[in-house]
Amino acid sequence: MLRGIHVPLVTPFDASGEVAVDAIEKLARQVLDEGAAGLVALGTTGEVAALDPEERARVIEVCARVCAERQALLTVGVTGADTRATGRALRELPSEVGAALVTIPSFLRPGERGVVAHFEALAEETPVPLVIYHIPYRTGQAVSAATLRRLGAHPMIAGAKYAAGGIDAEAVELLADPPEGFEVLCGDDVFVSPLLALGAVGGILASAHLETAAFVELADAWHAGDVVRARALGHRLARLSAALFTEPNPTVLKGVLHARGLIPTPDVRLPLVPASAEAVSRALAAK
Numbered sequence: 001m002l003r004g005i006h007v008p009l010v011t012p013f014d015a016s017g018e019v020a021v022d023a024i025e026k027l028a029r030q031v032l033d034e035g036a037a038g039l040v041a042l043g044t045t046g047e048v049a050a051l052d053p054e055e056r057a058r059v060i061e062v063c064a065r066v067c068a069e070r071q072a073l074l075t076v077g078v079t080g081a082d083t084r085a086t087g088r089a090l091r092e093l094p095s096e097v098g099a100a101l102v103t104i105p106s107f108l109r110p111g112e113r114g115v116v117a118h119f120e121a122l123a124e125e126t127p128v129p130l131v132i133y134h135i136p137y138r139t140g141q142a143v144s145a146a147t148l149r150r151l152g153a154h155p156m157i158a159g160a161k162y163a164a165g166g167i168d169a170e171a172v173e174l175l176a177d178p179p180e181g182f183e184v185l186c187g188d189d190v191f192v193s194p195l196l197a198l199g200a201v202g203g204i205l206a207s208a209h210l211e212t213a214a215f216v217e218l219a220d221a222w223h224a225g226d227v228v229r230a231r232a233l234g235h236r237l238a239r240l241s242a243a244l245f246t247e248p249n250p251t252v253l254k255g256v257l258h259a260r261g262l263i264p265t266p267d268v269r270l271p272l273v274p275a276s277a278e279a280v281s282r283a284l285a286a287k
């Protein structure tokens with residue numbers, strides 16, 4: 001269900017600060033035409049925290065329309081300050097949504113027993129399969145491979161977006177023996193090639209707005225066991241990803257997309273500030 005490259009779309013803004021829905025639609029079509037398996041709406045890259053409820057609904061609506069046309073998976077980022085609020089947000093998802101990307105509420109650090117209780121409660125009430133967004137450096141909560149494996153045995157937990165900030169021992173342990181039907185996607189762009197080598201089925205990668213076809217080729221090459229092609233491509237794309245993440249995501253990416261005429265402005269909403277001209281130039285030059 002999750003295999004392939006999924007693009008967490010930016011939310012472009014026009015000169016008056018409104019969400020540029022046409023630009024989202026164009027980006028969505030472009031990345032799916034280049035082979036992405038799906039879109040992720042309302043991720044960190046989409047500046048979800050800075051969007052009001054009507055804007056979020058508009059973003060989902062346009063992504064759902066394009067995904068339906070292309071028969072691609074639409075995953076939506078769902079967050080809440082606690083389990084009850086997250087459950088409510090899941091139940092309110094429109095019927096076109098195919099999966100939900102869910103984190104542990106940040107800042108609370110509920111402990112691993114709390115993590116299990118959170119996801120098991122959500123798995124019982126969610127209308128769509130869940131993808132656990134494992135990002136301990138943002139949630140503040142470590143989660144072991146054993147816990148992810150236990151959660152992955154639930155039929156409504158389809159997989160995890162793995163973003164531990166590197167390849168850690170837990171990733172190696174999880175990918176050595178994932179539960180039946182549980183799929184791991186890479187969520188740290190620079191590490192996608194090594195995580196694919198370990199057995200990840202794909203990635204949710206902001207960098208794949210650019211060079212989408214090359215990221216798809218990278219995943220295909222690892223899946224086909226073509227190590228020589230995969231390794232060289234992985235090194236090249238890691239340089240691009242590193243350049244895109246020198247300042248907070250999605251500021252540099254938006255600068256590059258704007259410079260290429262793909263979005264109307266490079267604007268982000270506070271507390272993000274636009275990327276420096278140097279960072280954007282370096283990312284434009286990255287090969």
Ligand SMILES: O=C(O)C1=N[C@H](C(=O)O)C[C@H](O)C1
Pocket residue numbers: 008040042043044045046187188189204205206207249250
């Ligand atoms: O929004 C996302 O999904 C992603 N967010 C990460 C981040 O902002 O750190 C990066 C990743 O490419 C996908």
